[in-house]
Amino acid sequence: MHMFAGKRILIVEDEYFLADETRRRLDQFGATVIGPAAHVEEALALIKQVEIDAAILDVHLGDQFVFPVAEELDRLDIPFVFATGYDPAFIPKKFTGFAFCEKPAELENIALALFGKDAPKKLQ
Secondary structure, X not given: OHHHOOXXXXXXXXXXXXXXXXXXXXXXXXXXXXXXXXXXHHHHHHHHHOOOOEXXXXXXXXXXXXXXHHHHHHHXXXXXXXXXXXXXXXXXXXXXXXXXXXXXXXXHHHHHHXXXXXXXXXXX
């Protein structure tokens, strides 16, 4: 879990308890947590205001989907993973090469997807 040490990680999650648990665990691993953001607009504002190394995105945020955030992160070349309980077929085709972790997500798998030596931002 040392891969998170010193990294600035954006959490985009609308379920308070999941977001708080992820935040606490990332803090324990030496990451600086950005957010959590519960809405697309809030996440986009954080991306503009704060330097981010990577992001963990829940796909469904209340009545919104996180895809505008994913598009902005991709445009800025910031790695991210989708952490969701949805079927991967639900993710738009343009994001099919990105890492996907099922909820509840294991931070070890997320760390490897984001920062592992052989894990590119877009998976083949």
